[in-house]
Amino acid sequence: xxxxxxxxxxxxxxxxxxxxxxxxxxxxxxxxxxxxxxxxxxxxxxxxxxxxxxxxxxxxxxxxxxxxxxxxxxxxxxxxxxxxxxxxxxxxxxxxxxxxxxxxxxxxxxxxxxxxxxxxxxxxxxxxxxxxxxxxxxxxxxxxxxxxxxxxxxxxxxxxxxxxxxxxxxxxxxxxxxxxxxxxxxxxxxxxxxxxxxxxxxxxxxxxxxxxxxxxxxxxxxxxxxxxxxxxxxxx
Numbered sequence: 001x002x003x004x005x006x007x008x009x010x011x012x013x014x015x016x017x018x019x020x021x022x023x024x025x026x027x028x029x030x031x032x033x034x035x036x037x038x039x040x041x042x043x044x045x046x047x048x049x050x051x052x053x054x055x056x057x058x059x060x061x062x063x064x065x066x067x068x069x070x071x072x073x074x075x076x077x078x079x080x081x082x083x084x085x086x087x088x089x090x091x092x093x094x095x096x097x098x099x100x101x102x103x104x105x106x107x108x109x110x111x112x113x114x115x116x117x118x119x120x121x122x123x124x125x126x127x128x129x130x131x132x133x134x135x136x137x138x139x140x141x142x143x144x145x146x147x148x149x150x151x152x153x154x155x156x157x158x159x160x161x162x163x164x165x166x167x168x169x170x171x172x173x174x175x176x177x178x179x180x181x182x183x184x185x186x187x188x189x190x191x192x193x194x195x196x197x198x199x200x201x202x203x204x205x206x207x208x209x210x211x212x213x214x215x216x217x218x219x220x221x222x223x224x225x226x227x228x229x230x231x232x233x234x235x236x
Contacts, residue, residue: 018052023060028143030064031170033139033177040080041077041080068171069170069171082234084234085223085235091170096212102161106155107208110203115155119197129141132144136186141186175222182225182230185222196212199211
């Protein structure tokens with residue numbers, strides 16, 4: 001496997017440990033399919049690409065194995081786990097339950113004056129997503145998608161919820177990134193984000209819930225075709 005151009009880690013993230021930064025960098029490459037399912041990964045290549053020692057690399061690998069995003073093959077090395085349809089289904093169910101409730105709560109808590117900055121930031125993220133869609137940059141689009149959902153959920157003030165959702169999205173987002181590349185779903189996601197932001201900002205909790213169900217439910221119908229087109233990426 002040829003390592004993608006990760007580049008050295010930023011020097012200004014002093015509040016976060018080196019291990020955390022290495023973990024995030026590798027996880028991002030896996031989740032956005034810059035490291036393809038089923039491909040091998042090597043500690044020395046990662047250490048060289050990130051310009052770190054192998055110690056934080058090994059710690060990151062341990063954590064990613066525990067998330068089932070990596071698997072260790074005895075006598076062979078470490079492999080990017082194939083996309084587990086079972087894990088995706090489990091994660092999708094949990095995400096729907098958590099985010100549906102979170103967005104409804106955000107709408108019920110919304111105050112036009114107090115949350116004007118959140119609305120502006122979420123609107124800016126949608127604008128940046130539009131640019132990423134025009135450039136057919138699925139990786140950037142997915143990163144902005146994550147940021148949009150986070151900005152809305154932050155209105156609830158529930159930091160534990162944000163952490164749980166972040167962990168649960170790893171398997172799901174690999175499939176979402178694949179769907180964006182194969183089915184050109186970015187324009188649809190953009191329209192759904194615009195409608196969601198409008199509903200939340202107008203305090204319409206019921207409509208927000210309906211829109212979220214539609215927004216999160218489409219992936220289920222895309223799995224069979226994706227698996228048929230790219231069987232080597234999948235397991236289960």
